[in-house]
Amino acid sequence: MADFKTEIYNFAQKTTARIGTKLLEDYGQLKPDFKADGSLVTQADKWADQEIQNAIYDYFPSHDVLTEEGSHVFSGAEWCWVIDPIDGTTNFTRGIPIWGISLGLVYQGMPIFGYVHFPNLNQSFHGYWYGDSESKESNGAFLNNIPIQTSKDNPSNNHFFNLCSRSTDVLKKSVPCKIRMLGVTTYDFLSVATGAALGGVETTPKVWDLAGIWPIVQAAGGVFVTLVEDLPFPLREGEDYGDRSYPTLVVSRPELIPTFKPLVEFLGKR
Template sequence: MTNFWDTVLNFAETTTARIGTKLLEDFGRLQPTLKSDGSLVTSADKWADEEIRNGILDTFPSHDILSEEGEHVFSGAEWCWVIDPIDGTTNFTRGIPIWGISLGLLYQGTPIFGYVHFPNINQSFHGYWHGASSSDAENGAFMNKRPIHTSSDSPSQNQFFNVCARSTAVLQKPVPCKIRMLGVTTYNFLSVATGAALGGVESTPKVWDLAAVWAIVQAAGGVLVPLTEGSVFPLQEGENYGDRSYPTLVSSRAELVPVFKPLVEYLGEKR
């Protein structure tokens, strides 16, 4: 019998690869429209969203689905996929090659598996976090199927800290690392998982920005710290997550949280 987690990984890998191949044909060629929250969307986002949702319904008919372009209310289902068909739509429309397809699998409202595929740069990340509590999956994080782990280095001007466009006020304080702005929430956080950066912050991520990387980053040894009261996960039954943002700090290890958190606490205060 095929292992459940083998099925999950194979589905995520083949689905994102197939969709990524089609999206590469549209890369840098589509005109976006503006959504009510000010973010961009294209016909490619909507097509990819429908393709992923249909694939989940065919392969995992008992699983629920939340997606940026579709359903936003959590039903309370035991298993739920949270998908972002194109994370980094602005990069995608402007011809900047860092953008990805993100799939997170929640068990009882908390992410325990994540998969993010970046077609242009040929990088695919996946990870299992606390999966052993619900199956035989072992914790672990991978890029292109090779194990990854966060860095044990100390902050310095030879290390990176990632920011988003809405968190640039961090530059008003001395930052113990070089700053990078990548324009994609998942890649921002996954670069910490690989050890490329020591930390990062996102001011307005939604649950579909966080679900996949929540599992991968922690499996790689990293720490995600909400900057507002309460935790992002587990999701609550009946809640609409369409307009909720969760300012989040990511750190390569717990010891660096006191170093980075004072730089970005203002993001939580703005909520």
């Protein structure tokens, strides 16, 4: 297991560093197009997506790939990488430095390893999550190879709760923290993993928004709360995930679920 952990870490680190260096050349320079769902896409997204796919197939020929810009159907492969080549394309095109490259490695439908690289910020997150099992000592979450963990604090006006642009109706409620809107699903939730925020909510994340951070956040002590009955993981063979969103709340510890869930659960009923 140790050798495999090192192997997948080294692959993710080298691949995202290489891709990130090229993306920095295009950062803030490209005119985006609109996808069918109204979100933005650039030639850089498509290039990065294909480059990552090629790298995976070259290095792990038995692994499959599920990507935002490519195939959305899960083949049922035992090992599958779930890719978001640029999480935060709007930030990327507008010259806002918070955007990243997200890779999640799924085993039998469940994410067990995640790596998210933010080139502008010089921040790389990674983590391993094998659940609450006898292998739990193998779990771990890291920022630039330094262990991270969620905050144990109680909510106050000096703490943060992250929103996405589609969840601003939460502001009509009494949120017990200051609000932040970063524009990047992975960074919203990873800021909970580092202890910078106590929670965050995203209304329309797809599986490629969640796969890379799923192991990291949980290994750091955070909790995912899916606001709809249909759970993102485990992935199901033959399912097309292209049009499926999973409204999701993340909190820093289980005790805060009763504090934040009532504020955001209406997002799962839209």
